[in-house]
Amino acid sequence: MYATDSYSxxxxxxxxxxxxxxxxxxxxxxxxxxxDPNSYASDSQTHRFPPSRGRGTPRGRGSGRGRGRGRxxxxxxxxxxxxxxxPNPFDVIEKFDDLEILSDSDEKSGINYEVxxxxxxxxxxxxxxxxxxxxxxxxxxxxxNDNIRRxxxxxxxxxxxxxxxxxxAGRDLMACAQTGSGKTAAFCFPIISGILKHHNxxxxxxxxxxxxxxxxxLILSPTRELSCQIHEEARKFSYETGxxxxxxxxxxxxxxxxHKLEKGVDILVATPGRLLDMIERAKLSxxxxxxxxxxxxxxxxxxxxxxxxxxxxxxxxxxxxGVRQTMLFSATFPNEIQRLATDFLSNYIFLTVGKVGSSxxxxxxRVEYVQDMDKRDRLMNLLVEQSANENNGKRALTLIFxxxxxxxxxxxxxxxxxxxxxxxxxxxxxxxxRERALxxxxxxxxxxxxxxxxxxxxxxxxxxxxxxxxxxxxxxxDYVHRIGRTGRAGKSGLATAFFCDKNSxxxxxxxxxxxxxxxxxxxxxxxxxxxxxSYGGARAYRPGGSKFGGHDFRKATNMSGGNHYYSSGYTNQxxxxxxxxAPSGPFNSFYSGxxxxxxxxxxxxxxxxxxxxxxxxxxxxxxxx
Ligand SMILES: Nc1ncnc2c1ncn2[C@@H]1O[C@H](COP(=O)(O)OP(=O)(O)OP(=O)(O)O)[C@@H](O)[C@H]1O
Numbered sequence: 001m002y003a004t005d006s007y008s009x010x011x012x013x014x015x016x017x018x019x020x021x022x023x024x025x026x027x028x029x030x031x032x033x034x035x036d037p038n039s040y041a042s043d044s045q046t047h048r049f050p051p052s053r054g055r056g057t058p059r060g061r062g063s064g065r066g067r068g069r070g071r072x073x074x075x076x077x078x079x080x081x082x083x084x085x086x087p088n089p090f091d092v093i094e095k096f097d098d099l100e101i102l103s104d105s106d107e108k109s110g111i112n113y114e115v116x117x118x119x120x121x122x123x124x125x126x127x128x129x130x131x132x133x134x135x136x137x138x139x140x141x142x143x144x145n146d147n148i149r150r151x152x153x154x155x156x157x158x159x160x161x162x163x164x165x166x167x168x169a170g171r172d173l174m175a176c177a178q179t180g181s182g183k184t185a186a187f188c189f190p191i192i193s194g195i196l197k198h199h200n201x202x203x204x205x206x207x208x209x210x211x212x213x214x215x216x217x218l219i220l221s222p223t224r225e226l227s228c229q230i231h232e233e234a235r236k237f238s239y240e241t242g243x244x245x246x247x248x249x250x251x252x253x254x255x256x257x258x259h260k261l262e263k264g265v266d267i268l269v270a271t272p273g274r275l276l277d278m279i280e281r282a283k284l285s286x287x288x289x290x291x292x293x294x295x296x297x298x299x300x301x302x303x304x305x306x307x308x309x310x311x312x313x314x315x316x317x318x319x320x321x322g323v324r325q326t327m328l329f330s331a332t333f334p335n336e337i338q339r340l341a342t343d344f345l346s347n348y349i350f351l352t353v354g355k356v357g358s359s360x361x362x363x364x365x366r367v368e369y370v371q372d373m374d375k376r377d378r379l380m381n382l383l384v385e386q387s388a389n390e391n392n393g394k395r396a397l398t399l400i401f402x403x404x405x406x407x408x409x410x411x412x413x414x415x416x417x418x419x420x421x422x423x424x425x426x427x428x429x430x431x432x433x434r435e436r437a438l439x440x441x442x443x444x445x446x447x448x449x450x451x452x453x454x455x456x457x458x459x460x461x462x463x464x465x466x467x468x469x470x471x472x473x474x475x476x477x478d479y480v481h482r483i484g485r486t487g488r489a490g491k492s493g494l495a496t497a498f499f500c501d502k503n504s505x506x507x508x509x510x511x512x513x514x515x516x517x518x519x520x521x522x523x524x525x526x527x528x529x530x531x532x533x534s535y536g537g538a539r540a541y542r543p544g545g546s547k548f549g550g551h552d553f554r555k556a557t558n559m560s561g562g563n564h565y566y567s568s569g570y571t572n573q574x575x576x577x578x579x580x581x582a583p584s585g586p587f588n589s590f591y592s593g594x595x596x597x598x599x600x601x602x603x604x605x606x607x608x609x610x611x612x613x614x615x616x617x618x619x620x621x622x623x624x625x
Pocket of ligand 1: 152153154155156157160177178179180181182183184185330331457458459460484485488489
């Protein structure tokens with residue numbers, strides 16, 4: 001039994017590996033074996049399927065022929081295998097007809113708009129532009145509007161409603177909006193529109209006579225995979241506009257990327273290291289940068305990246321703040337990082353959409369007390385129950401976060417040994433392996449991805465229905481980003497965390513986060529929070545505030561004047577139309593009047609989409625408890 005509601009835990013002895021057999025495999029003779037058609041290192045192993053997965057008809061490359069020691073079977077819910085997958089997991093072919101775009105009807109357009117009604121929005125700074133209710137209201141230009149329609153984006157999400165007019169008005173922006181709420185388009189659209197309006201796209205090459213590429217826009221992101229993803233999004237949005245989009249990231253030969261640059265680039269998406277390499281090789285100049293966007297900006301400015309970012313932005317000839325426009329986006333924004341970021345901004349507007357730094361209510365969060373030694377057992381049970389609940393033909397993907405790279409590898413092989421189609425991604429893998437792992441996860445060939453924090457931020461993989469924090473992160477902000485891989489674009493998701501004594505420093509911030517997202521907090525966790533002195537790491541504690549780094553830090557320090565507004569509703573223009581000047585100073589809190597979060601009507605959506613019978617708002621997912 002696992003203690004989930006009291007401090008008294010029954011210590012379990014670790015099952016011996018040689019004798020332990022998970023429940024679904026105890027009668028192994030009855031199940032067919034499976035060989036993955038992909039050329040994985042673990043392909044040579046024979047995988048066994050849980051009963052609910054293994055009875056599919058033979059398919060794919062192994063179909064009817066058998067490979068290795070057994071016949072090849074594909075699980076019933078596996079999508080078709082692509083024999084020649086593109087090396088880039090996010091790559092899409094040029095034609096929109098072939099893109100993985102959202103489905104036809106408005107209801108299925110990827111966004112459950114009702115969940116965004118009444119979402120609280122707060123902006124501060126001077127002369128804040130009004131938000132837009134529709135894409136048509138904003139003069140984005142025909143080419144971009146056509147692509148928005150091609151993507152079947154019917155309405156702007158709240159962050160897009162507010163952020164796009166701010167950038168279109170030429171202002172700098174620091175925007176904080178929940179995971180999966182459409183921040184990528186919020187910075188891509190005004191960049192593309194601005195380039196189309198104010199720059200001579202197509203009339204000349206942005207490569208000068210000495211062969212140095214000079215992009216107009218630079219989008220920086222912390223991971224290679226995220227850069228690839230943003231690159232593909234930007235390509236979709238600028239389809240047939242003449243705008244050239246390129247990507248630069250490490251771990252792959254630089255020559256191919258340089259070759260692309262030589263053909264000219266208007267928008268460059270990059271990770272900082274590879275970008276600096278290109279500049280130092282005199283293949284790239286930042287002199288013409290008009291737009292600079294930092295995605296996952298708090299990560300980009302924390303200790304891991306700050307030095308590199310400062311070098312890129314301040315020492316490589318990029319126009320200064322005020323000349324270029326700078327946009328910083330994230331779901332979390334600790335005060336100290338906001339303070340750092342002011343070096344890069346000029347008279348900026350701070351925007352928070354939703355209760356910022358918190359997780360969305362679309363994610364049902366469940367925390368279980370599990371001792372380290374019991375974690376594998378508990379995980380196995382979770383996965384077995386989950387596969388028993390899966391709907392045939394529906395792809396449900398599970399993302400498991402572990403602390404270390406070695407832990408990820410060991411978890412991957414343990415899961416494979418036990419019949420689960422798992423793969424792993426972490427920073428020690430070669431880039432090709434990382435991409436292959438992500439592709440096989442995305443396509444459902446391997447519906448379980450074991451990951452370190454390299455996959456915690458920004459990745460938008462449809463159908464991730466369950467995020468399991470096998471090891472909790474050290475910082476609550478990382479938890480927010482990790483669980484944000486599910487519950488995206490208005491869809492619901494489930495997040496399970498295994499909590500043990502060594503995570504006690506997270507208890508307070510976890511409780512606070514869960515309460516804000518209207519989640520049921522287990523009593524034992526509340527007890528932990530009450531007795532714990534720390535607050536989820538220095539980044540998480542916000543004195544006097546109930547939110548996790550989602551406020552304009554200028555309010556506290558009175559660094560800037562100006563007006564601000566808040567909107568109590570996505571559709572409520574009255575509140576927005578009258579800028580709210582707080583009674584006793586420009587940055588006093590006016591959050592108290594904020595409306596309660598709407599309870600998202602996502603139960604049927606979840607069940608309809610993935611067959612998960614869980615009830616949003618309760619911690620328990622159907623029979624999963
Ligand atoms: N207006 C829209 N209508 C429909 N779908 C949208 C719209 N805007 C964005 N999306 C979809 O929502 C999903 C999430 O968007 P995106 O990845 O930009 O979120 P995000 O806020 O950047 O998340 P994260 O904080 O995790 O990086 C994507 O699949 C995107 O295509």
